[in-house]
Amino acid sequence: MKTVRAVLAATLVLTTACGTTTSTSSGGCPNNGHVRFGVEPYEDPARLKPAYEVLAKALTRKLGCEVELQIVDDYAAEVLAMRNGKLELAEFGPLGYVFASQKAKAEPLVSFADGTGKLTSYTxxxxxxxxxxxxxxxxxxxxxxxxxxxxxxxxxxxxxxxxxxxxxxxxxxxxxxxxxxxxxxxxxxxxxxxxxxxxxxxxxxxxxxxxxxxxxxxxxxEPIPNDPITVRGDLDASFKDRVRKALLELETADVEKVGAFLDVTPPGPLVRVDNDTYKVLFDLATTLGLKEEDV
The missing domain is CATH 3.40.190.10 (Periplasmic binding protein-like II)
Structure with missing residues (x-):
């Protein structure tokens, strides 16, 4: 079992800059124009990074904030980083999201759809x-x-x-x-x-x-709904709305490289999800008596 460690990959600062910095209370960009986006290493980080760079750059353009990609060490490190205010956005595995929602105030925004716009799943x-x-x-x-x-x-x-x-x-x-x-x-x-x-x-x-x-x-x-991209729940509501809107407006080409790792075939856009989408995972955690330390 891996221990929780600091972020494995150095933060990638994308080149498209935000305009005049505003506070999240007005729906602007936090952290002087920076939005930190964490991704768990469910595949070789060296392979994941280029795919997520495409998504992050596209989100930078849509959102008007400088999106910084971080490939974290494991599920627990990602939950800890969001709980400690070190991440604004994070993609979790479905079970990781259960604990992130409870311990780090993560709220699901979107997940990955196929070419028909239907939310995808895996087994x-x-x-x-x-x-x-x-x-x-x-x-x-x-x-x-x-x-x-x-x-x-x-x-x-x-x-x-x-x-x-x-x-x-x-x-x-x-x-x-x-x-x-x-x-x-x-x-x-x-x-x-x-x-x-x-x-x-x-x-x-x-x-x-x-x-x-x-x-x-x-x-x-049974089928498991695909990974949610989440936002930290204590951020301003108007900023969270802007992030969801920006993610939903991304083109298929912006997300299909990531979707390929998630067996999204044929590739499609991101679609809205909520807590109810992942109820089966909440139920699973309860059945197995899983706790935060189990993640």
Whole structure:
């Protein structure tokens, strides 16, 4: 399990500047014209950064504030940064958002839609090698299972929920540190099974790093609504409205590189979401008795 550390990547200051600085009370730009936007490293940060730079630059133009992109270390670091007033905007995984809303006053603004404008979702999954004797989730008793990282919806909570629902208790859980790392543990034969969500599966197949013919999926979750982009709740209401409006006005081309990591096919615009969108994750946290330290 990773410990909470400071922001991993240096802050990227985009070149499009804001005009005369105004306070957030008038709906202007906070922090002398700067809006800090945090993103969790659900994929290799070196791959995520260029995609999110495109989104951040487009938001800079729409919002009129200088948007600074920060790739944080993990879910907990992102929640902590927003709670301490170090982030105005943040994209959380769905389960990470549950705790961010409770502990950091995060409010959901938008998420990712397909080409028809419909909110997209993804699924958690558990995979084994094709020649494994494990045929169903119940067969994992006494076996090892690679999970992503503590606090991930598809990489931690949902697979554990699946095990609990099927009465499977004696499984050795191995937190690999991320979705790619969990997949790699299975590919390299380090574990008997691994969580692989539909987003990671699509990315790895596209990159040629996962041969689906050599593996089998033995369990799949119900659909999970895609990641919300959130705003810190204690900011001025008029500023929050401006941010949502700017995000909703972004072109598909501004967000499709990010959408590719989230298995958004075909790509579409951002669409409005609210707390009700993520009720299934609030319910999941309650069922599993998850607490902030679990993220």
């Amino acid at each position: 958690a999954g558990i995979w084994v090698a094709k020649d494994s004797p494990v045929q169903k989730i119940e067969d994992l008793r006494g076996k090892s299972l690679a999970l992503s990282s503590v606090g991930s919806a598809s990489g931690d909570a949902l697979p554990r929920y699946g095990l609990k629902k099927h009465g499977v208790a004696d499984v050795k859980l191995d937190y690999a540190g991320g979705h790619p790392e969990a997949m790699l543990a299975l590919i390299n034969g380090k574990v008997d099974a691994a969580e692989i969500n539909s987003q990671q599966l699509a990315t790895a197949k596209s990159a040629g790093t996962f041969d689906e013919a050599k593996f089998r999926q033995i369990w799949k979750s």
